[in-house]
Amino acid sequence: MTSSSPAMTPQARAFETMRTQGLRLTSQRKTITEVAFGNREHFSAESLLARSCRRNAKVSRATVYRTLAFLVRAGLLRQVGIGQSSPLYDPNFADHPRHGHFVCVDCHKIVEFHDHCLDVRESIVTKDHGFSPKRVNLQIEATCDALREKGVCPRNPPGT
Amino acid sequence: MTSSSPAMTPQARAFETMRTQGLRLTSQRKTITEVAFGNREHFSAESLLARSCRRNAKVSRATVYRTLAFLVRAGLLRQVGIGQSSPLYDPNFADHPRHGHFVCVDCHKIVEFHDHCLDVRESIVTKDHGFSPKRVNLQIEATCDALREKGVCPRNPPGT
DNA sequence: GTACCTGCAAATGTTTTGCAGTACG
DNA sequence: CGTACTGCAAAACATTTGCAGGTAC
Numbered sequence: 453m454t455s456s457s458p459a460m461t462p463q464a465r466a467f468e469t470m471r472t473q474g475l476r477l478t479s480q481r482k483t484i485t486e487v488a489f490g491n492r493e494h495f496s497a498e499s500l501l502a503r504s505c506r507r508n509a510k511v512s513r514a515t516v517y518r519t520l521a522f523l524v525r526a527g528l529l530r531q532v533g534i535g536q537s538s539p540l541y542d543p544n545f546a547d548h549p550r551h552g553h554f555v556c557v558d559c560h561k562i563v564e565f566h567d568h569c570l571d572v573r574e575s576i577v578t579k580d581h582g583f584s585p586k587r588v589n590l591q592i593e594a595t596c597d598a599l600r601e602k603g604v605c606p607r608n609p610p611g612t
Numbered sequence: 613m614t615s616s617s618p619a620m621t622p623q624a625r626a627f628e629t630m631r632t633q634g635l636r637l638t639s640q641r642k643t644i645t646e647v648a649f650g651n652r653e654h655f656s657a658e659s660l661l662a663r664s665c666r667r668n669a670k671v672s673r674a675t676v677y678r679t680l681a682f683l684v685r686a687g688l689l690r691q692v693g694i695g696q697s698s699p700l701y702d703p704n705f706a707d708h709p710r711h712g713h714f715v716c717v718d719c720h721k722i723v724e725f726h727d728h729c730l731d732v733r734e735s736i737v738t739k740d741h742g743f744s745p746k747r748v749n750l751q752i753e754a755t756c757d758a759l760r761e762k763g764v765c766p767r768n769p770p771g772t
Numbered sequence: 773g774t775a776c777c778t779g780c781a782a783a784t785g786t787t788t789t790g791c792a793g794t795a796c797g
Numbered sequence: 798c799g800t801a802c803t804g805c806a807a808a809a810c811a812t813t814t815g816c817a818g819g820t821a822c
Contacts, residue, residue: 533693557746567733573733574730574750577727577730578752582756582757582758582766583755583756584757586753586754587752588751590748590749591748591749592745592747594745595743596742597743598742606742
């Protein structure tokens with residue numbers, strides 16, 4: 453297992469890719485990458501900067517943007533346009549490239565999901581149109597059933 | 613057929629909605645709406661401004677943005693984040709709310725498609741997660757089979 | 773006639789870039 | 798040690814907004 457195998461963490465794959473491309477593993481890139489993949493939450497460039505600075509004072513906005521661009525180019529991160537003013541980044545993309553997103557219209561939470569039947573059908577439809585699918589981006593805006601029926605959203609309990 | 617029936621054109625529905633909401637039908641709103649729904653191509657705010665100005669000199673950037681926001685709010689237009697710097701707007705959304713987009717990685721063309729099986733499966737998966745789907749956004753980045761096999765993309769013939 | 777709408781230009785917010793200094797390998 | 802990388806601050810964009818004047822109804 454030398455090069456970027458799927459068994460490696462996205463973080464490790466990022467460092468590996470930097471090494472392979474002859475890019476220097478600076479303390480800034482290390483911090484930003486660790487923070488980006490430090491949890492499974494989607495994040496904005498600005499929040500990544502804030503959290504990176506908290507861990508390593510020597511991180512600037514410019515370097516955050518430059519490192520984000522690298523991670524996206526490397527296929528380890530994806531931008532998801534969830535309709536906000538600024539885009540969010542999805543740290544789970546490398547491990548689960550085919551997952552989609554529910555965006556709850558009620559509580560604005562983002563829930564990830566994956567369905568094999570959808571994958572298959574998407575592939576068939578794409579082929580039928582003379583294409584071969586490379587990357588799929590599926591986002592479903594939806595309302596919360598529990599909230600409508602019981603008045604409470606299980607993902608967003610009252611008193612929060 | 614009084615209020616916004618599906619049989620009306622999106623343009624007519626836009627004017628109808630303005631009237632219903634007590635908004636004034638100014639020459640600027642008229643021009644911008646007509647240009648937006650004037651063909652089936654996706655467009656950016658900037659290109660909408662340019663084309664609107666060509667038809668009616670008295671159209672400003674601010675009014676274009678304000679009118680775009682209205683048309684999106686009214687459900688007649690949708691923003692599609694096709695990865696560009698600025699978002700594109702989809703004039704076919706009102707007539708075909710469930711269609712998805714192929715984005716050709718080779719020629720960068722956008723091709724619309726619709727598949728009923730996908731609709732059904734999306735709905736089931738959404739329900740399984742405790743949601744009710746309201747709006748679906750599916751974007752598939754793909755390569756052109758004909759280009760790979762024959763060296764020519766039928767949507768983008770050589771000499772273009 | 774008047775409230776709503778528009779254009780202008782400035783403000784805002786986000787991302788990019790040029791450059792001089794810094795530090796990785 | 799040299800070259801790639803960084804921080805800074807300015808630039809480049811995209812979009813929004815306040816306000817004075819214009820216009821649909």
